[in-house]
Amino acid sequence: MQLFFDEGVRQPVRSLGITEDRVLLGELFAKDVSGLASAGVMKGAVESLHTFCTVDAKEPFQAVKDKVDLSPLCEIGEVDAIDSDLNTAVAQRVDLVVELIEQVKSWLDPLRDQNITNQKIKELREAGEPNGLREIISVYGRTRFFTYLKEWKVGGKFLKLIAQLKDTVDALEVTLSKMQGDLDKLKEEIQKTMDARQEAQAALEQAAKAVDLAEEKKAEIEAKVKELQEQGEQMRNEIAELEAQVAAAKKKFYAARNLLLEEHQKSVSLLQFWEEEDDSVEALRAETSQAQHRLLLLRNEAQRAERVYNNAAARLHDAQRQEDAKDSRRREALAAA
Missing domain, CATH: 1.20.140 (Butyryl-CoA Dehydrogenase, subunit A; domain 3)
Structure with missing residues (x-):
């Protein structure tokens, strides 16, 4: 049963570079997204748009205002507010992706969510539990089959x-x-x-x-x-x-x-x-x-x-x-x- 889950889930996850012993998050995700080069480029583009609206387009828009009002095209708000809002959006997505990756990575641990040590596993096996029983609980614990398997636990x-x-x-x-x-x-x-x-x-x-x-x-x-x-x-x-x-x-x-x-x-x-x-x-x-x-x-x-x-x-x-x-x-x- 471990082999089944390992082939179906863990091996594909490892092929993506997510492994039990490698810390990816510090290597791949910036702690402060506002310091990224792309963040500076984005801020420069917003500032250019703001300058265009407040300087370059002001007189032309005014000249045709009696025919068509183009002022809504420049209702973008303050540059600093836009920059802060966009940085927050990216930072939130980073946190969400990191959380999801952590969840995916957690499935590489056979003892996921059990709060049990390898020493305790050894003691349980010495007490008679079949080898591998604790390692499949996280995956199969809610299956109908497990209502049978759980009776092999110590105390069952x-x-x-x-x-x-x-x-x-x-x-x-x-x-x-x-x-x-x-x-x-x-x-x-x-x-x-x-x-x-x-x-x-x-x-x-x-x-x-x-x-x-x-x-x-x-x-x-x-x-x-x-x-x-x-x-x-x-x-x-x-x-x-x-x-x-x-x-x-x-x-x-x-x-x-x-x-x-x-x-x-x-x-x-x-x-x-x-x-x-x-x-x-x-x-x-x-x-x-x-x-x-x-x-x-x-x-x-x-x-x-x-x-x-x-x-x-x-x-x-x-x-x-x-x-x-x-x-x-x-x-x-x-x-x-």
């Missing part, structure tokens, strides 16, 4: 939405991090249980090797050893499945987050976007709608990942409690044997 609703988006993403990041930490702890607990089960399995295998053990009892112990092996393999598979589900959910979450951030970056790159798009208002509104939709998807992915983790973790905890109870009974049976 769009930057508040972006802040909410950041808070949401940060909260979801914390949730995923906690979920990963809980998963690691769960794996440690399950590994301890599996280690204890392997010890019990080794004890049962050792008992099965006893030569004086009845065949029936030995078969029972071997069956329990096989059962422990199968249950251990099942638990390892469930852990692997849980890790895969959490990893898939995290992958979808980060993909949705990155896409959302990418769309946000497009929406705040105002200058590039406006130069490339024709239907800017509708397109920007569509971008905003898509971003809100992706934010919803982002939340859903994180919630889905959390549900997958909680369900799988609960299932593994239940299985662990059941196995602990079985292990306790097996140890009692082994001790009795």
